[in-house]
């Protein structure tokens with residue numbers, strides 16, 4: 001069967017229409033169907049809005065994940081193959097990115113994914129990507145639930161070699177606090193690798209993102225089009241090196257313009273005074289959470 005989301009991407013490219021508009025329309029029309037399918041599979045969802053939303057999103061994401069992955073594969077592959085050691089992958093979804101990792105370089109893969117509807121697919125993707133059963137683990141809670149993440153994984157300051165976030169920080173509540181915690185988890189010399197859609201630097205496009213975000217967020221599991229995640233990562237903290245890129249076929253006029261790259265934590269510890277664009281320091285962000 002032809003995937004409607006693949007067709008949507010092809011149609012938007014051919015017609016020169018922003019794919020965000022067509023995705024919004026498609027999600028609006030198919031969302032209730034995925035919700036209904038979720039209820040039919042498990043009628044007790046009627047009593048939990050959160051579970052119903054999770055089921056609807058994982059049902060829809062099974063169709064979207066593949067086409068999105070294919071579109072950005074050539075940008076993600078070289079980026080993610082650099083991950084090594086203890087790796088924390090944020091919002092792993094169905095695990096389309098795990099195949100880009102070099103499993104032989106990763107000693108422990110921590111997959112933070114709160115939606116149980118993703119877990120079966122995620123486990124299958126990890127095995128398919130060459131990860132042994134005892135090499136990876138799924139952490140079934142939100143990344144913002146820091147105490148729970150630490151209890152389940154034993155993670156603490158300076159315990160992770162590499163944090164990876166692909167299209168995840170756009171939908172995580174209070175993502176700045178999560179980034180602050182992630183920075184702490186990274187070992188000196190470790191890396192933060194990201195591939196995210198971000199707030200546009202074009203003011204007219206940014207206004208459209210602001211307008212569309214409430215609708216987008218309700219259909220795509222809290223995802224915000226207007227979040228400057230790249231700035232939150234790159235400008236908030238003291239990194240010793242950073243590289244940032246955009247996809248060659250996207251401009252700042254694109255409503256879901258991507259930014260991707262990596263940043264390395266200084267090898268010497270104790271440097272925690274970076275300031276972000278709003279003037280908040282690392283310590284302030286942590287204090288707030």
Ligand SMILES: C[S@@+](CC[C@H](N)C(=O)[O-])C[C@H]1O[C@@H](n2cnc3c(N)ncnc32)[C@H](O)[C@@H]1O
Pocket residue numbers: 065090091092093094095096097112113114115118141142143144166167168171172173221
């Ligand atoms: C847009 S999907 C991206 C999935 C995957 N990274 C990919 O590239 O296909 C965002 C994922 O983040 C997960 N997510 C949502 N809230 C989260 C949270 N608070 N903490 C961690 N992950 C979260 C969602 O369940 C979903 O699987």
